[in-house]
Structure formats: structure tokens, C-alpha cells
Amino acid sequence: MAAAKRWTDMRVYVNRKPVDLAPGMQVKHALIHAGQMAAIEAGLKVYDERGHELGLDGALADGRKIFVK
Amino acid sequence: MQGFRIALISLLLIMSPASRGYANQVDLRILYVNDFHGFAEPYQPAGSQAALGGIACLAGAVDRARQKQPSLLLAAGDMIQGNVSANLFQGQSFVDVMNAMKFDAMVVGNHEFDFGPEVLKERMAQANFPFLGANVEGLPSLKPYVIKDLQGIKIAIVGVVTRDTLTTHPRNLGDLKFITPESALRKYLPELKGQADIIVVVSHCGYPEDRELADKIPGLDVIVGGHTHTKLLQPQVVGHTIIVQAWEHAKALGVLDLQVKDGKIVKFQGALQEINPAADRADLQTQEIVARYAGRIGPIIHQVIGETRLDLDAPRVRTGETNLGDFIADVMRQTAGADAAIINSGAIKAGIARGKIEVQDVYTALPYDNYLVAVRLTGAQLKEALEHGVSHLEKASHGFPQVSGLTFTYSRSAPVGSRVKDVTVDGRPLDLNKEYAVATIDFLAAGGSGYTVFGDALKKAGDYANLGGALTSGALTYNDPGTWLRDLVMDAIQARKTIAPKVDGRSQAVD
Numbered sequence: 001m002a003a004a005k006r007w008t009d010m011r012v013y014v015n016r017k018p019v020d021l022a023p024g025m026q027v028k029h030a031l032i033h034a035g036q037m038a039a040i041e042a043g044l045k046v047y048d049e050r051g052h053e054l055g056l057d058g059a060l061a062d063g064r065k066i067f068v069k
Numbered sequence: 070m071q072g073f074r075i076a077l078i079s080l081l082l083i084m085s086p087a088s089r090g091y092a093n094q095v096d097l098r099i100l101y102v103n104d105f106h107g108f109a110e111p112y113q114p115a116g117s118q119a120a121l122g123g124i125a126c127l128a129g130a131v132d133r134a135r136q137k138q139p140s141l142l143l144a145a146g147d148m149i150q151g152n153v154s155a156n157l158f159q160g161q162s163f164v165d166v167m168n169a170m171k172f173d174a175m176v177v178g179n180h181e182f183d184f185g186p187e188v189l190k191e192r193m194a195q196a197n198f199p200f201l202g203a204n205v206e207g208l209p210s211l212k213p214y215v216i217k218d219l220q221g222i223k224i225a226i227v228g229v230v231t232r233d234t235l236t237t238h239p240r241n242l243g244d245l246k247f248i249t250p251e252s253a254l255r256k257y258l259p260e261l262k263g264q265a266d267i268i269v270v271v272s273h274c275g276y277p278e279d280r281e282l283a284d285k286i287p288g289l290d291v292i293v294g295g296h297t298h299t300k301l302l303q304p305q306v307v308g309h310t311i312i313v314q315a316w317e318h319a320k321a322l323g324v325l326d327l328q329v330k331d332g333k334i335v336k337f338q339g340a341l342q343e344i345n346p347a348a349d350r351a352d353l354q355t356q357e358i359v360a361r362y363a364g365r366i367g368p369i370i371h372q373v374i375g376e377t378r379l380d381l382d383a384p385r386v387r388t389g390e391t392n393l394g395d396f397i398a399d400v401m402r403q404t405a406g407a408d409a410a411i412i413n414s415g416a417i418k419a420g421i422a423r424g425k426i427e428v429q430d431v432y433t434a435l436p437y438d439n440y441l442v443a444v445r446l447t448g449a450q451l452k453e454a455l456e457h458g459v460s461h462l463e464k465a466s467h468g469f470p471q472v473s474g475l476t477f478t479y480s481r482s483a484p485v486g487s488r489v490k491d492v493t494v495d496g497r498p499l500d501l502n503k504e505y506a507v508a509t510i511d512f513l514a515a516g517g518s519g520y521t522v523f524g525d526a527l528k529k530a531g532d533y534a535n536l537g538g539a540l541t542s543g544a545l546t547y548n549d550p551g552t553w554l555r556d557l558v559m560d561a562i563q564a565r566k567t568i569a570p571k572v573d574g575r576s577q578a579v580d
Contacts, residue, residue, distance in 0.1 A: 020527045022442055022514060024236035024550035027298070029515035033524050043116040048276070048299065055298030055317035056115065057106065057151075059179075059233060059275055 013065040027066060028056040036068045044068050094330045095220045098138040099269065100131055101315055101323040103145035103295030106180070107155020107163055108318040109359045111346035120346055122320040125359055127344045128170050128352035130322045134342075138326070139220055142171065145295030145314070146178025146230060146273030149192060153432070154362065156553075157369050159184045162362040164195045169354050172198040174215050176228030176271040177205065178295060182241045183551035201228025201271060204253035206246040213257055216264055222329050225265035229253055229282075230273040231296055237551040250274050254286055262288065266332035269293060276301070276314055283310035290334055291325065304339040311337055320344055370429040375562035378569035383420035383434065387465040389578070392570040393420055393434065394471025398508075399570075400561045401554070402473040405443040405508035405547035409474035409494055411454060412510055413518045415467025416554075426562055435555040439510035443547035444526050448501040451475075452489055454522045460485045468518045473508075475499075476575045490579060506546040510554055 010021045014034035021029055027046055031037050040046065046054050049065040060066075111123035131142060148167065149160030160181075167175070177200050181189060186208070193200045193210045203213035214227035229250035235242070254270065261268055267290045272279050275297040283289055284307055294301075294314040304325060305312045311334075315323035325339035381393035394417060402410035419433045446454065458470030459479045478490040492499035509523060516524035526544050562568060 020524060022444075022511075022527060022545050022548055024233070024548060025511065025515060029511060032512065033516040035516075037115075040116050043118075045116070048297070052276070052302075053300040053316075055104070055300070057104070057317060058298030059231070059296045061233075061275065061277070064277070 010060065010062045012060050012063070015067055016065070021060065025060060026056065027054050027058045027060060030060060030066060031056070031068065034068075039068050094328055094335075095222055096138060097219050097222060097224075097267075097327045097329055098134065098140035099291065099293065099323075099325040099327065100134055100140045100142045101145065101293040101313060101325065102127070102143075102319065102321075103147065103273070103293070103315050104178070104298050104317040105144075105148040105163065105319050106151025106317070107149060107160070108152045109154055109162070109166070109362070111344075112318070114318075114320075122318050122344050123346040123349075123351070124166055124319045125351035125353075125356035126346050126349040127319045127322055128166070128355035129350045130342055130344060131170055132352055134322070134324055141173045141217055141219060141224065141226070141269075143226065143269070143271050143293050144172055144175035145271050145293050146176045146228075147180045147295060148175060148178065150180040150183045150551075151438075154366060157366060158362060159188050160192050161195065162358070164192050165362075166355055166358050168195075168197045169358055170352075172196075173217055174199050174201055174226045174228070174271060176200075176273050176295075177202045177211065177230050178273040179231055179234035179237060180551065182234060182237050185241050186243050186245070201226065202230055203227050203257055204229045204232075204248045204250050206248065207244050213253070214261060222267060222332065223265040224267045224269055225261040226269045226271055227254065227257055227261060228271045228273075231275060231278070233296075236548065238549045241551060250278070251282060251285060254282065254289070258286070258288055267291070267327070267329065267334065272296075275299075276312070279312050279314075280305075280307050283307035283312060291327075293323070293325075300341065302341050304337060311339075313339060315341055370427065370432065372428050373425045374428055374431070374559055375426045375565065376567045377421060377423055377426055378567060379571070380423045381421040381434075381570070383417050386414040386417050386471065387467065387469050388462070389469070390572050390574070390576045391471065392572050393417060395473065395572065395575065396561075396568065396570040397435070397554075397558055398471050398473035400558050401441055401508040401510075403561075404557050405441055405506070407443040407474065407506040407508040407547065409451070409472065409505055410508035411458070411470045411472050411513065411520075413458070413467055413513055413520065414469040414471060415518055416510060416512065417471065428559065431555050431559050431562070435553075435558060437512070439512050439554045440550050440552060441508060441547060441554055441557060442511055442514045442545065442549075443506050443508040444514055444523050445504050445544045445546055446507050446522065446526050448492075448494075448499045448503050448505065450522045450526055451494075451505055451507060452492055452499060452501065454507070454520060455479075455489045455492065456486055457519055457522065459488045462488075468520070470576070472575050476577075478577045478579050480580050481578055482580050508547065511550070
């Protein structure tokens with residue numbers, strides 16, 4: 001058996017609200033968790049904390065902040 | 070006099086920083102893309118009013134950009150896997166397209182490993198450009214870097230990929246090791262400095278990570294990024310490093326123009342060009358390749374993978390147990406090695422008629438790109454999940470649970486939240502305090518369809534460990550983002566050849 005590799009859990013923030021996800025999950029999963037997919041379907045977009053738009057399949061990491069607007 | 074002239078010319082050459090023979094100023098262009106994920110055709114993104122992208126239109130844009138300025142064309146990973154058509158050919162279609170577009174180099178993304186190491190080696194052998202991965206050890210055909218000459222300027226292109234790649238199923242990685250991107254860049258930078266004027270990192274690490282690399286490692290001139298699908302409309306600068314990223318899915322082409330003087334970048338400008346299929350002229354060669362592979366999809370999706378002796382029922386999947394729901398949930402539970410499995414009825418879109426089962430049938434039944442996870446739930450949380458599943462019976466909602474490894478009864482007339490009656494797991498009464506590994510799809514694990522209990526369970530997650538084939542944590546016992554559920558179902562049908570699942574009373578309404 002391979003030696004265990006340790007990973008930290010992944011908590012991201014959608015509109016400043018915490019969302020806990022499994023490793024490998026993407027922007028869309030955070031939006032699903034936060035109930036924001038309807039807003040995306042309505043034409044809002046998702047941005048990182050520097051104001052750059054993100055694709056829904058974009059990767060996330062622990063501590064990331066994303067905003068739907 | 071002639072001797073003086075020779076001496077003067079020699080002196081000027083020696084004094085010139087260009088033993089390589091720099092012109093006074095050289096204009097270079099870097100074209101860049103990332104995270105295609107096999108999106109060959111234009112598509113209408115969620116919330117968008119129009120279709121965007123299309124690889125043939127993007128190729129046309131590349132052609133036009135190249136005609137104006139000699140360029141390098143770079144890809145920052147996750148190019149060949151993802152979209153249905155690319156997956157059906159295990160990325161072969163997209164490497165053909167990239168060959169036609171004459172890419173100069175590509176870094177492997179985490180999803181390039183999803184087809185397994187042997188397929189990745191085939192794709193690398195197929196490609197006319199190098200696959201890069203300076204921080205990946207154990208795959209000799211993966212180069213750390215390549216040196217290109219563009220208008221007399223030596224450009225080192227070094228590739229690094231996120232260690233998040235380790236979240237892919239371990240079977241896809243074999244004995245590969247991933248050192249940190251920072252370690253790899255520090256390792257190779259001295260030799261790159263000796264060989265090249267400009268250092269370009271092609272990074273599949275993510276935009277925040279690219280900023281950190283730029284901050285920590287002086288001497289990186291450009292970072293072409295991917296992984297986070299960030300739409301950087303303009304190049305960003307950290308220290309002296311220019312950072313770019315071109316969104317996703319062939320919806321944009323990045324153009325970075327560099328003015329190089331005496332081997333150094335003295336000025337730059339850049340922008341993203343969004344690809345509009347309604348306006349942008351397609352490259353005909355690329356269009357032909359896309360059409361050729363589209364024509365080959367037919368025989369693949371009509372391939373017979375097995376047979377069912379019974380109609381596999383989907384129309385009633387939102388109101389009660391069905392044999393198709395049972396079969397899919399069984400595949401989930403068995404694959405994940407879980408105690409139970411729950412999938413929401415909304416994930417199952419069509420039934421399969423008795424008789425031969427084609428690939429297309431499974432795609433139609435399971436059209437969403439969902440992957441399998443398993444989360445540790447307490448018995449109380451498992452019951453809560455089932456309560457949620459039967460909370461909208463009146464509306465035939467997409468949340469009704471199809472299950473495996475457990476049985477439950479429920480009352481239609483009882484108040485919402487108190488409808489679930491008797492629950493057994495593996496034949497034993499549910500223990501509210503015991504923990505059970507419950508397989509589900511990523512959509513539900515993220516709280517989709519209102520199944521918040523899975524997301525709540527992940528809050529307890531501490532460190533994750535890779536143990537004998539699955540990435541686990543305190544709450545996560547199985548996680549395979551690189552394999553779609555429908556592929557697992559197809560594998561199961563192919564393995565069994567003939568199936569005849571029957572409804573066996575896993576969920577029963579008592580009134």
C-alpha cells in the first residue's frame with residue numbers, strides 16, 4: 001500500500017458564506033451548495049476576489065472566495 | 070585601414086550583449102489557450118444569450134494572429150478530456166486538432182491523466198508538440214521544458230501542473246510522483262537562464278498559485294496559466310512577471326505581444342479575444358477534422374454493450390423505486406465499496422427498452438457529467454437524506470431517492486420531515502449513531518437537489534488520505550472526479566453482458 005498522502009479539507013466562500021467541498025470540486029459545486037445556480041442561469045456571473053470572471057468548471061482551493069454578481 | 074575596420078566590428082560584436090546576435094528590438098507574440106476540455110463545437114454557456122467558442126473558429130483566429138506576427142501557440146493544460154465527443158475518442162480527436170493548429174507546447178493538466186497512463190503515453194506519441202511537466206517524476210516522455218527560437222530570441226517554455234492532480238483516481242497515476250511546482254521551477258531555472266533569453270512558464274496550477282510563483286521566484290518572465298478557468302482580460306503583473314490566462318472551453322484566444330530589446334522584455338500588451346462563432350471565420354482544416362470525428366461518433370454511440378431482458382424504467386423514477394434506479398445505485402455502491410448508495414431521480418433522464426443496450430442509451434439515461442463520491446454519514450444523517458428525498462412527493466420532484474444497500478418505508482400522508490419510517494442497511498435496522506459510507510454523485514455531495522446533509526457531513530472532514538486506491542478523509546471514503554458515472558454504468562453492463570434488474574422493494578410507500 002502506498003504511503004498515505006495528507007490533504008487539507010476545502011472550505012471556500014461564496015458571497016462571503018462558507019461552503020465545504022470535497023477535493024476536486026469546482027466552481028459549479030460551490031454554486032450548487034450555495035444555491036446560486038439559478039442566479040447563474042439568470043445571467044449573473046461568478047468572479048474571483050480580484051474581480052476576474054471564472055468558468056463554472058474552474059478549480060477551487062481551500063480559502064478561495066468567489067462572488068456571484 | 071581595413072584592419073582597423075575589422076577590429077572595430079569585432080569590438081562592437083564583443084561589446085554587444087547579443088553574442089546571439091540580437092536585433093535592436095524584436096516583436097514577439099505568444100498565443101495561449103487553456104482548459105479546452107474537449108469542447109470542439111460552440112455552445113451556449115449557462116445564462117448566456119449566445120453560443121461561444123468552437124475550436125475551428127478559434128483556429129481561424131490563431132491563423133489570423135499568426136499572419137500579423139510570428140507567434141508561439143501554447144496550451145496550459147486540461148485540453149483533451151471532458152466533453153463527450155473528446156472522451157469517446159479518449160482525447161485522440163483533440164490531439165489531431167492541436168497538431169493541425171501547430172501548437173508549440175502544452176503542459177499536462179490534472180485531467181490529462183484521467184484516461185490512465187497508457188492512453189496519456191499514446192496521446193503524447195500522437196502529438197507533434199511536446200507535453201510538458203517539470204514537476205512530474207516517473208514519466209520519461211513528459212519533458213520538463215523545451216527551448217524555442219522566435220526571431221532570434223531563445224524562449225524557454227517550462228511546464229508545471231498542480232499537485233491537485235493527486236485527487237484523480239490513483240489508478241490513473243500509477244507510480245508517478247508530483248513535486249511542488251515551485252521546487253521544479255527552482256531546479257530548472259539556472260539551466261534555463263543559461264540557454265534562453267525569455268522564460269515562459271506554462272502552468273496548470275491556477276491563477277492564485279501563479280501569482281504566488283511569480284512572487285516567490287524571480288526570473289520568470291511570463292506565466293501562461295490554466296486550471297482555475299480565469300478570464301484575465303488583460304495581462305496581470307506580479308513583480309516582473311506577466312501572468313495571463315484565457316478562460317476555458319475554446320471561448321477565448323489569448324494574445325500577448327512582447328517587445329524584446331537586448332534579450333529582455335521592455336514592453337508588453339495583451340488581451341483576450343473572445344471567440345464568436347457567428348462572426349469569426351473558421352479554419353477549414355480544423356473544421357474538417359472536427360466534422361470527421363463527429364461523423365465517427367455514430368458508430369461509437371450505436372455500439373452494443375449488452376442486453377437487458379426487461380424494460381429499464383425511468384418514467385416513474387421521480388415517484389418510486391424503479392429497476393433502472395436500482396441498477397444504477399447498485400453500480401455506485403459496489404464501485405465505491407460503500408454501505409449504501411443514493412442517487413436523485415433527476416439524474417436519470419430516460420429509460421432503456423428491453424433488448425440490446427447501446428452506448429447512446431446510457432448517455433441518454435445519464436446525460437449529466439456526474440462522478441462518484443462516497444461520504445460518511447451517521448444513521449441520523451442518512452435518515453435525513455431520505456426524508457429530504459420524499460419531501461416533495463406531491464410534485465414528482467427530481468429529488469426522489471433511488472437507493473442501494475438499504476430499504477426504507479415512507480408515509481405520503483405524514484408531515485414533511487417525518488415521512489420516513491423503517492430503514493434498514495444491509496438488512497439491519499438503521500442505527501442513528503453509527504456511521505455509514507454512502508455513495509452518491511458529486512451533484513448531491515455538493516448539496517444539489519436540496520441534499521444539504523452531504524455537504525454538512527463534509528464539514529467534519531479533516532485531513533484526507535490516499536489509502537490503497539481512494540482519496541479518503543474522515544468524511545469522504547471515495548472520490549473519483551475523473552470518471553463519469555455513466556462510464557461506470559456502461560462498464561458494469563459490458564461486464565455482465567445481460568442484465569435483468571427487478572424492483573425488490575427497497576423503497577415502499579405505506580399509505
